Amino acid sequence: MIWSSSRWFWLAIGLLSVVLLYVLAPILMPFLAGALLAYLGDPLVDRLESWKLSRTASVTVVFLTICLALVLFFLFLVPILETQTQRLFDKIPQYLEWGVNVLAPYLQERFGVDPSVLEVERIKGVITSHWKETGGFIRNAVQTISHSGFVVLGWVANLALIPIITFYLLRDWDHLVRYIDDLLPRSIEPLVARLARESDEVLGAFLRGQLSVMLALSVIYAIGLSLIGLEFALLIGLIAGLVSFVPYLGLIVGVSIAGIAVLFQMPHDIFMLFWVFAVFGVAQVIEGTLLTPLLVGERIGLHPVAVIFAVLAGGQLFGFMGILLALPVAAVLAVILRHVHDTYKQSQIYGIEESLLDDNLPVADSVTDGEKTP
Template sequence: MILESGRWFWLTVGVISVALLVLLSPILTPFLVGAFLAYLGDPLVDRLEGWKLSRTLSVTTVFVAIFLLVLLFFLFLVPVLETQVKLFISTVPRYLDWGVNMLGPYLNENFGVDPSVLEMDRLKGVIASHWKETGGFIRNAIQTISKSGFVVLGWVANLALIPIITFYLLRDWDRMVAYIDDLLPRSIEPLVAKLARESDDVLGAFLRGQLLVMMALACIYALGLWLVGLEFALLIGLIAGLVSFVPYLGLIVGVGVAGVAILFQTQDVFNLFWVFAVFGVAQVIEGTVLTPLLVGERIGLHPVTVIFAVLAGGQLFGFFGVLLALPVAAVLAVIMRHVHETYKQSQIYGIETPEMPPAIELDDSEEKSRG
């Protein structure tokens, strides 16, 4: 009976799929990471195939490029970032003292606020003790995975599986898509294919487009602030670039943090001009080059949707949920758009206008008498 009804059949498939995701979520993380990397690299593979390279050679080239970038990130960028974070944390107490000395007299004279109520000494102690307890990123990771031999084996297994999964998914990506399309019932295949294409456009606009824009902005911010002479150029540039998926948030955060840092470092207000120049040039490059070239006219996920999806996924399923959040949000956004369009065209939304009474035809005698 269930198989005879398409509605009940797909409802059963959906419930079983969700139950399997919940039960298997502890082991699915490397598969999701591999699928994420394969999804990002598949367009490059297809482009290399268009240049008359074989699929295997194209996959190998993209695979090596992806993992060289990942390796360079962990070998060089992470230690530099950790060093800058440590230096920044050690400098925070001096930032607080400088801020109290600058703003304290103003607050006292104009608002009657005694700077002592801010309890800066206690705040500095909390920051210092918290950093000593937490330590660095790398040391925390090593301590976490070294608490149990099984945890170490799990981490090693996952790290070893990710490259293997990525390679095979990249090689067979188009074949898997065609296989799934062939499995769909022919009655719903056109609708599912349309929704899948729209979901790919939405997700691709964010992952492939907006992610590249964020990385490019982070590089521009960091390079510009480094040329200005800012001590924490890499850290501030990376933070401003990462939060730039929310319109103007990266600009506001970057200008605010970099402005305070350059004032504290040089004690010269004129250097604020160079900070404004760096972010102004970056915004011009983003609006005229980066966004039109990398994102184009595609409509990605709304920034609020991205924030909510990531937080909700992390709350429900941890790191696995964070990885799954964006694909699920993209599909749901497309489905809701389709439901909205269907609703606007349905009789539920439409207002039926009363039918007009049929026109009364006049015979020749009546027409003559009226004439």
């Protein structure tokens, strides 16, 4: 009877949580963003506390560092990325024309393909008109939110709430964790605490470790490609760094894009391809010997395919809020499924097949030597 009432209690809590998430979804974005930033910054705050700083002073230092990084990103990196992206779109028609001039004779001679079926002029016109209609990232965003005063106010309110929520969550993070632990029923507290610790290890390995590796690789790629004179160094370096959470994908994507860019920019200097390979080779050595051992460690965290699926599924189901929730939910589910797997392997259900096999053994194998027939 007690188990039955407990089951209905947790079922009601789960249903209520789902309903509240659905109803309050429009206002949850700043709280989720603030919680994510607080989660990322809490280990730094704990480290500063170990150096005899107060909790409030440690939170202030970490909070100002996060705000400074975000301000620098939006003031400097976003305009540069927008400029390079616009220049890339402007040159795509030239790249298409060069590619057709190089490939058309080969396709026509080897496969009998008429170059006119490629409709290069039409593709160039579509790309050019699309970019002119949409404009740059910043201008397009400003035009989008300026259609309605309420939309503008909503965006401003959400952006203003994120740093406030982040600060207070950072300051009270340890208290919140202890409070939630104290609310748990004592019968399940050890199991929930163990699952929470494992989830934190998995999620932290990816968010804190792998994201740091991705950022470091983006910087290394961008600096290296800039030194060899590549025109879109920052854009290519950022793309290669962002997709590097999948093993070797950042290397493949980066070398491919940078190699093509070098061929277009310096068609008569094939030796420049060697420097592209050198940049990515040095970056891979640094990642394997320094970045991954120091920042990620032995615990890799979520499988790359699981990360891709979680982000895409979260965005498809719940939009931007789903993207924010995707990795934390995937990390918790991975730990729970691992626990379910271990429990299943130790259960009678998993042992049924073995017991049935034992029951079906031949009689001759189960009798003693003295009872065996000649």
